[in-house]
Amino acid sequence: MSKQPNVAQLFNEQLEQMGFDARAEYMQRQFSNVMHELQGSILEALGVYDFGENPDGSLKEHLKSSYEDWLPPYSRRMRVVVTGAAGFVGSHLVDFLMKRGHSVVAIDNFSTGYHMNLLNWMDHKNFVLYTHDVRLPLKIEGAVDQIFHLAGSASLQDCMIDPTSILTTCFQGTMNMLELARNCNARFLLASSCGAYGFPLWHRNPQSENFLGSVKTFGRRACHDEGKRVAESLCYAYAKQHKVEVRIARIFNTFGPRMRIGDGRVIPIFILQCLRGECFTVIGDGNTSRSLMYISDLIDGLVELMLSDYTGGPMNFGKEEEYNLIEITEIVTKAVRKVRGDKFRPTKITFLPSRKDDPMMRNPDCALAREQLGWSTKVDIDQGMLETVEWFAAMEKENWLYDVEKEDDRR
Numbered sequence: 001m002s003k004q005p006n007v008a009q010l011f012n013e014q015l016e017q018m019g020f021d022a023r024a025e026y027m028q029r030q031f032s033n034v035m036h037e038l039q040g041s042i043l044e045a046l047g048v049y050d051f052g053e054n055p056d057g058s059l060k061e062h063l064k065s066s067y068e069d070w071l072p073p074y075s076r077r078m079r080v081v082v083t084g085a086a087g088f089v090g091s092h093l094v095d096f097l098m099k100r101g102h103s104v105v106a107i108d109n110f111s112t113g114y115h116m117n118l119l120n121w122m123d124h125k126n127f128v129l130y131t132h133d134v135r136l137p138l139k140i141e142g143a144v145d146q147i148f149h150l151a152g153s154a155s156l157q158d159c160m161i162d163p164t165s166i167l168t169t170c171f172q173g174t175m176n177m178l179e180l181a182r183n184c185n186a187r188f189l190l191a192s193s194c195g196a197y198g199f200p201l202w203h204r205n206p207q208s209e210n211f212l213g214s215v216k217t218f219g220r221r222a223c224h225d226e227g228k229r230v231a232e233s234l235c236y237a238y239a240k241q242h243k244v245e246v247r248i249a250r251i252f253n254t255f256g257p258r259m260r261i262g263d264g265r266v267i268p269i270f271i272l273q274c275l276r277g278e279c280f281t282v283i284g285d286g287n288t289s290r291s292l293m294y295i296s297d298l299i300d301g302l303v304e305l306m307l308s309d310y311t312g313g314p315m316n317f318g319k320e321e322e323y324n325l326i327e328i329t330e331i332v333t334k335a336v337r338k339v340r341g342d343k344f345r346p347t348k349i350t351f352l353p354s355r356k357d358d359p360m361m362r363n364p365d366c367a368l369a370r371e372q373l374g375w376s377t378k379v380d381i382d383q384g385m386l387e388t389v390e391w392f393a394a395m396e397k398e399n400w401l402y403d404v405e406k407e408d409d410r411r
């Protein structure tokens, strides 16, 4: 990575620019993060987290057993493997797990992820990073409790440039990680996708898990969509044949800080266009719609599913609200206006021709996650968009985004 942002400087500048309400909200968020960190530090000070490395301390053993009795499930220390850890979703999951004191083994080949996303943890004793392509077998020494398998690209750009890699990552990559789970006796969660439903049919919108899909093997998105379907089947084959405990999350469009610029996804593109005063490039007539879930809601869902006893099949995670592309430009504009203040300049729309195989709509039915996990999304779209725009604006200011874009061009 050629240039890293100066985080302290960035932080001070951002605080200065915020209005009173935004500053109060920000401090509140920081406070809750600090409380999580504090919980980890208290446990560590008590020695609860170190019992594995220092098995002979009787006081620690005593504290461990009495403490574990009243710890909520998240707080029991686990050793967790996260593949695709340097990516958008992976790095947020790593943050979640590390802040709660778990030990994380991060795996990434950095084809679409960035070291910067993991910078917070590089020197932490509970964190280890392996640069590894999941298409190759992987052995990890010591016990592993859980494997979150997130590695793989869902970008339409990547699907068009290198579909075979996407397919082999889905199939070979998932099989290798299932083998790891089998060898370690670890629970396995696959990050699947709404792509598994293929082209949503109007009378099947919103899509619930009992919609069996409308997928074709030769479309522009086939490598991703069919890849996820075969990956799901592999999970169930391993569950049946090798007794691996599997969980499958079908993830719908998600957004937030750290989205990859070169992905070709609509949210980073619209945000950057609006920040830079360029026209929004709306593909089609603007009626295409998507649901948009904020990243923290997804992370909560993935963790809840991993911890749950539910084994009945794949589970949807998404925001049960649909917005068309014009509405999305308005949501982005509102957030950019707040962040830019006086410097805001409105952006126009350029309409581009529709793309082949672009689903006209996408909206999840998340009744299953609600019933089984008590999960539902909490973050309002405007609030999530503001956080996302703040992140992109900060990165833009540091000129860091230009470096990433150049790096993406070279790939």
Ligand SMILES: O=C(O)[C@H]1O[C@H](OP(=O)(O)OP(=O)(O)OC[C@H]2O[C@@H](n3ccc(=O)[nH]c3=O)[C@H](O)[C@@H]2O)[C@H](O)[C@@H](O)[C@@H]1O
Residues within 6 Å of the ligand: 154, 155, 156, 193, 194, 195, 221, 224, 251, 252, 253, 254, 264, 265, 266, 267, 269, 270, 281, 282, 283, 284, 288, 290, 325, 355, 358, 359, 362
């Ligand atoms: O995250 C997901 O779940 C899905 O996201 C993307 O698929 P898509 O839903 O089409 O998401 P975007 O690429 O963000 O596009 C959303 C809509 O915005 C449109 N778009 C995109 C870019 C742009 O500049 N302008 C624009 O109007 C697209 O044509 C599409 O209709 C990936 O291509 C899927 O593989 C993945 O399953």
